[in-house]
Amino acid sequence: MQVPFKYTYRDTLVHRLHPLVKLLHVLLTLLLIITPLYSIRFLPVLAVWLALSVGLWSLARIEVSRFATLIKLLLGTFVFLITIQGFTYRFGDTVIVTLFQWGYGDTNLGALKLEGVVFGLLLSLRMLTAAASLPLFVMTTSSADLMTGLRKLHMPKVATLMVVSALSFTTLIFEMWAFILDAQKLRGFDINQMNIITRLRKAYVPIVTPLVLLLFRRANDFQIALETRGFGTPGNPTEVERLEFTVRDGVVAAFFVAVWVLCQYLRVQIAAGLG
Amino acid sequence: MAEFELDLDNVTFTYEDETTALANISLRARAGECVVVLGANGAGKSTLCFLLSGIVPQIFGGRREGKVRVAGQDPWDLPLYATSKFCGVMLQDPEVQLFNPNVFAEMAFGPANLQMPREEIIGRIGESLELLHLVGLEQRNPRDLSGGQKQRVALGSVLTMRPRVLVLDEPTSQLDPIGRWEVAEAIRRLKLTHQMTIVLTTHETDDILELADQVVVLDSGKMALAGSPAHVFSQRSALEESGVRIPMALEIMDGVQRMVDQPSEWTAEYLKDLDALKVSSGIKAMIHEGALQVHAEPPAQKAAVVQTRDAALEAVSVTYRYPGNPPVVALQDVNLSVGRGEIVGIIGQNGSGKSTLVKCFVGLLRPTKGQVRVNGQDIAKVSVGQMSQKVGLVLQNPDYQLFTSSSREEILFGLSNLGITGESAEAKVHEVLKWVDLEKEIETFPFRMSFGDRRKLAVAATVALDPQVLILDEPTTAQDHRGRYQIAEIGRRFRDEKGRTVLMITHDMDLIARYAERLIVMWNGQVLLDGPTAEVFRQVDVLERTFLHPPMPTQVALQLQPVGLPGDVIRLEDLLGALGRKSA
Incomplete structure (x- = not known):
């Protein structure tokens, strides 16, 4: 059995980065996903950060198969989250399909609701965003x-x-x-x-x-x-x-912080829009 | 500074479970001397290493009597990190000693803990890399290196701490021939360049004649023999009693000298540079002097391979590639057929494809191309579980399979997987335990048994499944002289009494010469040589290309061919049988 995310030496910008800069990326990711992102409208926030992580995967020349492995490992959890949210989400009215009638108050636990599925997707995306940063760190450090x-x-x-x-x-x-x-x-x-x-x-x-x-x-x-x-x-x-902590490390660290601040700005703007 | 770097006076050590592992040991060595400690498994060699390096009592507790001084200090009273400043230790298994991410960090770990100045540490690493021929590997992960390289890295990581006493516990017992040679060479260079006192335990007596200043033989914790190599190796019967094999070159000369009624007493001068050439020159001189003659009749040979046997196992154009970037070709177009009832040896360096080949035979790996057939049937669609009754493989490390609370349960587990239960299963348990001489251990917890006995239990568990082909993977690893032949002997009985086929993968040429009728040499994923054992061993030039050497009797016999010795000598008995005292 192969260790799925084992360190492999390659001469790339990401591999050459100071480990603390890569650790900073992991920490900022975790900080981002624990901030309240409760509506599908926050999707752009996650998309920006996920795009940064995918860009780093690509710069580090990590095989696409490794990313596929990551998704494969998480797929079961995604399906579970989407299904559970689809049936139990309390704030949706758009029923996709009703399997049976059973529930409490106005919530029918036998009905799969679009809003629940979308919320499940958002949670899955949060999980993927978090999960994409740690293997990147392990595989390049x-x-x-x-x-x-x-x-x-x-x-x-x-x-x-x-x-x-x-x-x-x-x-x-x-x-x-x-x-x-x-x-x-x-x-x-x-x-x-x-x-x-x-x-x-x-x-x-x-x-x-x-x-x-x-x-x-x-x-x-x-x-x-x-x-x-x-x-x-x-x-x-x-x-x-x-x-040695080089100028390049400082520039990259500053870039990570800038993208993170941009994500937070987006989040605040979206939250304000939601009232 | 004390006169002796190592000074043990009447030392007895008893573990917490009341096992007395060492009794009345006295030993002294000066700076720069090499003490080689020999003895069967369980003789107390490792305990002696632990006692000198402070592992006893800091990790394994017990009681000690007598005086121990290592570099003038008593390790008993010191924490391990303090002992490590003057006594370095290297253990059998290189895997467990290497935990740093690269070779440089591995070598820096010890002196950095001792807070040596950075520049000095870097200087020491450079020296060790050069001495151990590891330059260029600094950034490699130790886990990705070969066995010999790993053990040299482990040695280097101790050397950079500059201990005054270096303890090496069977440093070559788990290595292939290249690895063994590399490590032995490194120790030789170390002895020449450093004034370090070295304590080396081993079973490989052939490798130590040049190294040892003193030889100590332990037997059940007691000192059976001690003295110069010439003195110790002249005590044939005492060595045999202690389960220590005399170096093969001396074994040959001893046999020859007995023929002419000369005593076998060796001198230090004689042991220097003792090799096949020197032995054969000695025999030639005796022939020319008229003391010995070569028999006209060649010695009786083992039964030749019967080519007409039905094939039990076949590899047809088998190629195997391990996935990766790029993929690693482990087997390339291998074609071979093993007949029913044959005992076949497979030799080759690590990485030559031996293990991949046998994994294809049992279905653990499926060939990328080609076919494996058992009794003529393609096994591509047969699961490994189903294969267990067709081909049984006994792995090197029994601890990957043993998990139950007794030997009985261990054997019943395999049988129950095949649906064999009740009285027939119980009968089988007794039968196979008798085969491997472990009947008394039927209720013993396997993890409490010695490594040798755990291996025998693993063989018993496989034999119980009654496979048509039995494959023994490295039956000699970490075994003493007696133990390494016990498992091979079980293989021979399996063939002789049940008519089954046996394959043995090993690095031990004497074992192959004794048991295998046919020999396959693997190199770079291909079959390089395949034929009757004596014929293969005669291909000295081809074998040398793969860093293999025929057994010493063959090497000597080939040197003696000009005086009429037959060319198919592979065992000591063959060689001695071809010679005789010249009648008056």
Whole structure:
């Protein structure tokens, strides 16, 4: 099994950016999507920011297939959100189809409403906007740069190492998961051949148990590897790899902030229009 | 500075579960000396490494008696980071030691933690990269490197801390021949250039003759033998009792000297640069002196491959490409046929396509082009689960499959997947556990068993499914001299008693010579050589192109061909059988 959003080195503007600038993009994205965007009229706000993220994906020369993978991963959630909102949205009158009559007050939970579907789409778009920024960061930032960048933020060395080793453990878990699936298939236990109910009922014990046991063992080995190489020595480690914050980084960071301010301006204007 | 960098006096160590792993160990070494520690699995080698480097008691608790001084200090009283300033340790598995994003960061991690000045760290990294031949790989992710490169990076990451004592716990046991050679070379260079005391544990006695100043043999935690390599390797019976194999070159000379009633006592001078050429020159001299003669009759050979057997397994123009940008061609137009009842060895460096080929045989990978047939049937539409009764593959690492609470449950799991339950399943459990000599462990929690026993249990779980073809992937990994032959022996019994086909992937040429009747050499995703084992081993030039060497008896026999030795010698017995004392 491949890790879907693994860092791949490429010589592009996005890859060369200071990790803190890319982290700024992630933070601004999160700040934007937690602001109240409750009507479909806010669509341009999300569209502007999503266009920025898609532009960065393109500048980073990341394969379209990766973006498709992202959408594929989220598709189930999108369908769920649209369906739930379609049937439960309380502020709509335009019924697309009525499946049954059941509900409370004026709301019929058996009727699929256009306004609900549109609101579900808006929520999905918010989720996509958020989800598009983090893989971009992970795929274009080496963990060496990330570690150096986090140290620049004066993050404690234990926390920095936790972030970086969590990334490396993610790769490890994917690899182990694939090995274990293969090992059990070889004994006639093939979860790919099972339906979802059988999988949930009995499939995961033979897969998860060896994974957990192996991870415990790995964690022990990891502790040995760390401590026998001086980790834990009181005081701050020497900063060996240095990242320079260039003028280009400053310009790009300013551009991100400008686009974010534009989005907020748009949001305020739209909200005022809505009264 | 103390006279000895390493000073152990009557040391006994007992783990928290009351297992005494080391008993009455005394050992001393000066700066610049290399101490090689030998012994079977479970002899206490790793515990000794842990004790010297402070991993015991800081990670694994226990009780210690006796005196331990490493670079003049006792690691018992110090936190690990303090011990790491004077004692560096490198463990068996390179994967677990590398966690930084690139080679440079990996090598900088230790000295940076010790707060060395930045310029000094960069200087040390440069020196280590050069010494270990890793220049140019600084920005590569260690996980993407070959096994040998990974282990050299792990070594480099310790060297940059400039420890006075370096502890290497089986550094080559999980590597292919290239990786083993690369790491052994790096240690040789290190010994020449640094005044470091090195403690090296290994099973590979062939690789250490040039390195070792002292050899210590551990047996069940006790020191069975200690002294110079010449002294230790002259104690044949004591070594055999401890489960340590004598280096093959000495094994040959020992056999020859016994023929002429000469004692096998080696000198340091004799062990220097000991190779096939030196051994064959010694034998030639004895032939010319009239002490030895070559038998006119060639030695009895193992049964030749029967070409008319029905094919159990066939690869027809198999190509496999791993997806990627660009795709990696792992197999290219592979054609081969394995007959029923054959024992076939597959050798080749890591990345040569061996594992991809066997994954195609069991259906874990589907060929990009071509066909895999089992008993003449194309398996393209057969699921891996269904394949388990046709072709059984025992993976290198048993821990990917073991998950139940007992050996019995572990075997029953596979059987129940095939619908075999009740009394017939119970009978099968007892049968296969007897096969692998684990009957007494029927109720043991697999994770409490030794690695060797877990591997045997994994073999038992596969054999229980009664596949028509059994594939053993690297049965020798991390195994001692005795353990590595046990699994191969199970494979042979499976063929002899059940008439099944056995494929063995291994880097151990002596094991291949002993068990495989036919040998396939893979290189760059293709079958480079395929034929009877002796014939393949004779293709020395072709093998050398793939960085492989035939077993030592073959190398010696090829040197002795001008004096009449047959060319199909592959085992020690073949070589000694072709020679004899000259009658008066």
